[in-house]
Amino acid sequence: MAQDYYQILGISKSASAEEIKRAYRKLAHQYHPDKGAGSESKFKEVSEAYQVLSDPGKRQQYDRFGTTFNQNQARGQGAQQGGFNAQGFDFNDFAQGFGGFDFDDPMDIFSNIFGGGRRPRRERGVDLEMAMDLSFDEAVFGVEKEISLEKTDACEHCSGSGAEPGSKINTCPKCHGQGQIRVTRQTILGQMSSVSTCDRCDGNGKVAERACSVCKGSGQQRRTKTIKVKIPAGVENGQRIRISKEGEVGYKGSNFGDLYLQLRVATKSGFKREGAAVFSEIPISFYQAALGTILDVPTVDGKAQVKIPAGTQSGKVFRLKGRGAPILNGSGRGDHLLTVRVVTPTKLNKKEKELFKKLSEESGESAQVDESFWDKIVG
Ligand SMILES: [Zn+2]
Ligand SMILES: [Zn+2]
Incomplete structure (x- = not known):
């Protein structure tokens, strides 16, 4: 099949x-x-x-x-x-x-x-996971950080070998250097024999005369290790990144597990982010919207000049190409999407009121709003 x-x-x-x-x-x-x-x-x-x-x-x-x-x-x-x-x-x-x-x-x-049975045991170390806090900007542009973690690491005294430094290395007395032992036993199907890895030397065929005095031969030691990790540009909140071989030590100072960092990215006032796209809003006045203007708009890396054409409506989105966050593990950057909010004036003085009325008449709209109405609105 x-x-x-x-x-x-x-x-x-x-x-x-x-x-x-x-x-x-x-x-x-x-x-x-x-x-x-x-x-x-x-x-x-x-x-x-x-x-x-x-x-x-x-x-x-x-x-x-x-x-x-x-x-x-x-x-x-x-x-x-x-x-x-x-x-x-x-x-x-x-x-x-x-x-x-x-x-x-x-x-x-x-x-x-x-x-x-010829292959010795080579357990892999345990994977570790820890949270890492990043600022909005660190997530956007990447950062190198130092972290300390307590873990089972390779024994410093014997470099993980489990043998006392300088100790003589002998042939394993249990398997006579074969690294494996044959076990024969009776079963309902008759005599069965199987080969398994020697548990005395873990299949190495050799044992140290004296075990390491610090780790008692395990090759492992509990300690705090400080490492530098490089967070790539463009990571996002909730993302998990793997730092290869920074987990716990495995068999005799080798075969390390991995370290996983769960990223927690802080927000930044005025900005929102989705992948490589960055979003922000900018308020503009009535007059700017009607007449058009040039604005200095904050982006993730400084200000960008944006031309607002005459007659821009509230809610209009302008795309600032390549001014968003870097694309994770890629090249280039996403876009910055700027939403314009037109702010209606809330307080007009006498002169402004006059001008608005004139403007209204000019555009052919009837300005049949009486004074008391204006007064109520203006407060
Ligand atoms: Zn052995
Ligand atoms: Zn040791």
């Missing part, structure tokens, strides 16, 4: 290695046979998809030669099918694996089954 590995993992054809891994981890947890809602067949399917898509060479071949790969082909003519070869992938091995491994981390099963 044709299998679409991308569909199985619920990802797009352009998914990054990181996305593939994340999707796999999630589904492997979900379908894990030990779980109530688990499904062994689904689990195998997901693992098979991951095995192919996580390997750049296999993925390329899979992308090129289509979606009709199944295990019989793989065993028989698979190798001829565009060189596709499911080497090392055997569902029988898979079945043996159940029960023998620690299923807390699906990657473990993976390394044990597909890597034949």
Whole structure:
């Protein structure tokens, strides 16, 4: 049966290695046979998809030669099918694996089954998330900020290796340097043996004579770290940005998680922003609207001169091209959209009243408004 590995993992054809891994981890947890809602067949399917898509060479071949790969082909003519070869992938091995491994981390099963136990454990550090406050201008033009965060980092004393500096490195006494151990046991199907990563040396085959005196061999240390982060121009409120490898440390001073910053952008009086577009309003007088004028309008980066033509109506929007916010991760800038509000005079002196009346007569409108009406309005 044709299998679409991308569909199985619920990802797009352009998914990054990181996305593939994340999707796999999630589904492997979900379908894990030990779980109530688990499904062994689904689990195998997901693992098979991951095995192919996580390997750049296999993925390329899979992308090129289509979606009709199944295990019989793989065993028989698979190798001829565009060189596709499911080497090392055997569902029988898979079945043996159940029960023998620690299923807390699906990657473990993976390394044990597909890597034949030769791949050492390499846990990835935890991703961290924190809020970051930005001013309106910082979000528009980008900023470099220093942040301090308390996290589990690589141990300073041993640089994350877990070995006391200067300590002798010996061959692992448990696996004799093999990095893996074979476990044989009786099951209802007979004697089964499986290979798993040596837990003493984590598959390295070597152990330090003395563990680091500070981190006791974990390679990890809790401390406060100050880092500089660069916020790109054009970010927006609520956006989440990833700072690669600034999360917590993973296995032995390596494999850092990522840090996510949840941006909180302050408002700025007189301005509104939507993506790269910036909005503002400007009041103009009756006379300016009727006669036309040139205005100095505040924009995100200083004043812009805007020509208001004679006869401009209230509510008219003027587009100031390229005077908005920079386009995030792009080039150029958005536009500034300026709405004009015509302000009707609220207080007229005697002379102004006369002039307005004259003006009204001039334009052919009847000025049959009596004095008492004007007085009421003017107050
Ligand atoms: Zn070992
Ligand atoms: Zn240490």
